[in-house]
Amino acid sequence: MFIRFITTGGTIDKVYFDALSQFEIGDSQVRHILSDGLADFDYEVVPLLQKDSLDMTDEDRGKLHDLIAADDAERYVITHGTDTMSETADVLADLEGKTIVLTGSLSPARFKSSDAIFNIGMAVATAQIAAPGVYIAMSGQVFRAGEVRKNRTENKFEKA
Amino acid sequence: MFIRFITTGGTIDKVYFDALSQFEIGDSQVRHILSDGLADFDYEVVPLLQKDSLDMTDEDRGKLHDLIAADDAERYVITHGTDTMSETADVLADLEGKTIVLTGSLSPARFKSSDAIFNIGMAVATAQIAAPGVYIAMSGQVFRAGEVRKNRTENKFEKA
Amino acid sequence: MFIRFITTGGTIDKVYFDALSQFEIGDSQVRHILSDGLADFDYEVVPLLQKDSLDMTDEDRGKLHDLIAADDAERYVITHGTDTMSETADVLADLEGKTIVLTGSLSPARFKSSDAIFNIGMAVATAQIAAPGVYIAMSGQVFRAGEVRKNRTENKFEKA
Amino acid sequence: MFIRFITTGGTIDKVYFDALSQFEIGDSQVRHILSDGLADFDYEVVPLLQKDSLDMTDEDRGKLHDLIAADDAERYVITHGTDTMSETADVLADLEGKTIVLTGSLSPARFKSSDAIFNIGMAVATAQIAAPGVYIAMSGQVFRAGEVRKNRTENKFEKA
Numbered sequence: 001m002f003i004r005f006i007t008t009g010g011t012i013d014k015v016y017f018d019a020l021s022q023f024e025i026g027d028s029q030v031r032h033i034l035s036d037g038l039a040d041f042d043y044e045v046v047p048l049l050q051k052d053s054l055d056m057t058d059e060d061r062g063k064l065h066d067l068i069a070a071d072d073a074e075r076y077v078i079t080h081g082t083d084t085m086s087e088t089a090d091v092l093a094d095l096e097g098k099t100i101v102l103t104g105s106l107s108p109a110r111f112k113s114s115d116a117i118f119n120i121g122m123a124v125a126t127a128q129i130a131a132p133g134v135y136i137a138m139s140g141q142v143f144r145a146g147e148v149r150k151n152r153t154e155n156k157f158e159k160a
Numbered sequence: 161m162f163i164r165f166i167t168t169g170g171t172i173d174k175v176y177f178d179a180l181s182q183f184e185i186g187d188s189q190v191r192h193i194l195s196d197g198l199a200d201f202d203y204e205v206v207p208l209l210q211k212d213s214l215d216m217t218d219e220d221r222g223k224l225h226d227l228i229a230a231d232d233a234e235r236y237v238i239t240h241g242t243d244t245m246s247e248t249a250d251v252l253a254d255l256e257g258k259t260i261v262l263t264g265s266l267s268p269a270r271f272k273s274s275d276a277i278f279n280i281g282m283a284v285a286t287a288q289i290a291a292p293g294v295y296i297a298m299s300g301q302v303f304r305a306g307e308v309r310k311n312r313t314e315n316k317f318e319k320a
Numbered sequence: 321m322f323i324r325f326i327t328t329g330g331t332i333d334k335v336y337f338d339a340l341s342q343f344e345i346g347d348s349q350v351r352h353i354l355s356d357g358l359a360d361f362d363y364e365v366v367p368l369l370q371k372d373s374l375d376m377t378d379e380d381r382g383k384l385h386d387l388i389a390a391d392d393a394e395r396y397v398i399t400h401g402t403d404t405m406s407e408t409a410d411v412l413a414d415l416e417g418k419t420i421v422l423t424g425s426l427s428p429a430r431f432k433s434s435d436a437i438f439n440i441g442m443a444v445a446t447a448q449i450a451a452p453g454v455y456i457a458m459s460g461q462v463f464r465a466g467e468v469r470k471n472r473t474e475n476k477f478e479k480a
Numbered sequence: 481m482f483i484r485f486i487t488t489g490g491t492i493d494k495v496y497f498d499a500l501s502q503f504e505i506g507d508s509q510v511r512h513i514l515s516d517g518l519a520d521f522d523y524e525v526v527p528l529l530q531k532d533s534l535d536m537t538d539e540d541r542g543k544l545h546d547l548i549a550a551d552d553a554e555r556y557v558i559t560h561g562t563d564t565m566s567e568t569a570d571v572l573a574d575l576e577g578k579t580i581v582l583t584g585s586l587s588p589a590r591f592k593s594s595d596a597i598f599n600i601g602m603a604v605a606t607a608q609i610a611a612p613g614v615y616i617a618m619s620g621q622v623f624r625a626g627e628v629r630k631n632r633t634e635n636k637f638e639k640a
Contacts (some may be wrong), residue, residue: 001301011336014336016331016334016427016428016431033278034278034300036273036274036275036278037275037277037278037279037300038266038275038278038299038300038316039278039299039300039301040299040300040301040316040317040318041300041301106198107336108336110431110432110433111336111430111431111432112430112431112432112592113196113430114196115196115197115198117197117277117278117281118193118194118196118197118198118199118277118278118280118281118284119197119281120278120281121277121278121279121280121281121282121284121285122281122282122284122285123285124278124281124282124300125281125282125283125285125286125297125302126285126289128301128302129286129289129290129302130289137285139198139199139200139201140194140197140198140199140200140201140284141161141199141200141201141288142285142288142289156198156200157200158200171496174496176491176494176587176588176591267496268496270591270592270593271496271590271591271592272432272590272591272592273590321621353598354598354620356593356594356595356598357595357597357598357599357620358586358595358598358619358620358636359598359619359620359621360619360620360621360636360637360638361620361621426518433516434516435516435517435518437517437597437598437601438513438514438516438517438518438519438597438598438600438601438604439517439601440598440601441597441598441599441600441601441602441604441605442601442602442604442605443605444598444601444602444620445601445602445603445605445606445617445622446605446609448621448622449606449609449610449622450609457605459518459519459520460514460517460518460519460520460521460604461481461519461520461521461608462605462608462609476518476520477520478520
């Protein structure tokens with residue numbers, strides 16, 4: 001079993017820089033999470049972007065789409081900012097024969113209390129056992145692309 | 161979507177009692193993990209046992225089997241000690257029409273670095289999307305009951 | 321032994337709000353830290369301000385000064401943003417007969433890896449055993465007010 | 481400022497070995513704690529023993545005593561099991577001209593919630609600012625050797 005992880009930024013990878021008194025996107029936490037999770041399968045992490053998902057452009061999404069289209073893996077986990085995760089999922093929906101799972105977190109993985117590890121765990125299981133297609137694993141649930149939105153008021157993902 | 165969690169003990173729930181300089185099984189960490197994971201679905205936690213899995217008896221496994229057989233839920237996550245997790249999975253294999261996922265952890269959930277949260281994340285996703293059957297979610301992988309064993313030397317789960 | 325804690329904000333209490341994709345100062349972490357630290361002495365926490373220390377005004381410092389001057393405790397720990405911690409220490413220097421320790425952290429207490437707990441531990445010990453005066457406990461060291469500055473380039477406190 | 485750390489084992493350094501379903505004393509957590517605490521001073525860590533303090537012998541205490549007596553540092557932090565920490569403190573009481581602080585923790589440093597970091601923070605501050613003598617930093621307090629005991633029923637340190 002092989003999973004290709006592609007990291008694009010978002011809250012999950014945010015760090016705090018005291019010098020600037022602000023948050024920025026830091027190195028991906030995926031390897032740490034898989035290591036703590038004692039994950040024992042083959043994988044590779046491709047760091048594609050380090051962006052807040054509100055700043056992702058059509059060009060960025062195109063780049064992600066083309067990377068997967070040209071690649072021979074069957075299973076993908078994409079870490080992504082939450083605000084436009086469902087838009088990116090829609091853009092990937094035409095990719096056939098691959099199980100693609102987008103996830104991220106509502107609080108940074110570097111926090112003591114974060115949904116990041118739980119969400120990566122969900123995504124890894126989904127990438128293994130779900131039929132080919134595009135999924136979002138957030139808020140304790142596995143949604144199909146096109147049937148999910150972020151409810152910003154309640155800060156959670158729900159059926160669209 | 162509703163998941164019934166059944167807790168039986170094991171390393172995942174171990175605490176350390178300084179007074180005795182020893183480890184014992186404490187309250188289940190499942191609720192904390194689901195809360196940190198921002199899981200937004202209906203669930204119930206049934207505390208059935210608090211045992212090291214080496215101490216589980218046929219009677220204990222029978223009790224677990226009967227609880228699920230008599231219950232009307234369709235999705236279950238069972239936290240369990242790792243040493244006899246696959247034996248318990250085998251005992252549940254005849255239960256039809258239900259998706260049952262066993263998980264646990266190799267280091268206690270109360271540790272800073274533990275596979276517990278990751279594993280519960282995997283189990284929750286598997287309970288939602290896998291076909292009816294019995295599964296073990298450990299070592300970053302989702303195994304089918306009857307096709308998995310704990311490799312004690314390398315301290316991981318692998319295909320049997 | 322009694323210590324009065326006064327919280328004024330700063331990085332130590334920062335939380336991340338995904339809805340806004342930004343950091344803000346949240347509830348004080350002092351009680352959690354003392355509870356995790358199994359601290360067994362009498363104390364009270366006074367939440368005075370919730371400010372980045374760059375935003376603290378002379379009026380804010382005057383309020384802090386007057387609160388302590390009018391109070392009958394002998395030992396204080398003040399949590400404070402790091403950028404102007406030494407300025408605030410200077411303003412308190414004329415308060416006699418009291419041991420006053422300022423501390424804070426360079427990364428938020430809510431992070432997995434943070435200097436917050438360590439610094440509060442240092443401050444609590446200093447408040448108990450140091451002679452009356454004003455101190456800053458940061459970067460693993462206990463400095464006297466007037467003899468310390470934040471080195472912004474290296475992001476640490478050092479002798480002035 | 482230089483502090484020599486001497487590690488002797490105890491709960492603070494305990495790890496859990498799933499293979500054996502038991503706890504043992506692992507590598508010292510002192511370096512990790514100082515690193516997370518952003519401690520910026522010179523120090524050295526001497527790993528002397530890896531024992532539960534109930535297993536410490538007179539010979540062990542003699543070895544610790546002689547190590548410090550023959551050494552030219554002025555400040556020491558000793559990590560130690562809690563059950564006989566005060567006995568060891570008594571044995572060191574005749575060492576003059578040195579500030580020696582014993583500390584440890586009631587729950588392992590590897591736990592998410594532990595008094596370990598807080599206690600090391602207290603010990604580091606005490607080693608810097610206390611007059612020469614032997615101290616115990618536990619339960620949020622700095623005690624003098626000879627005036628402190630562990631209350632096993634309430635699992636805390638208190639004035640003897």
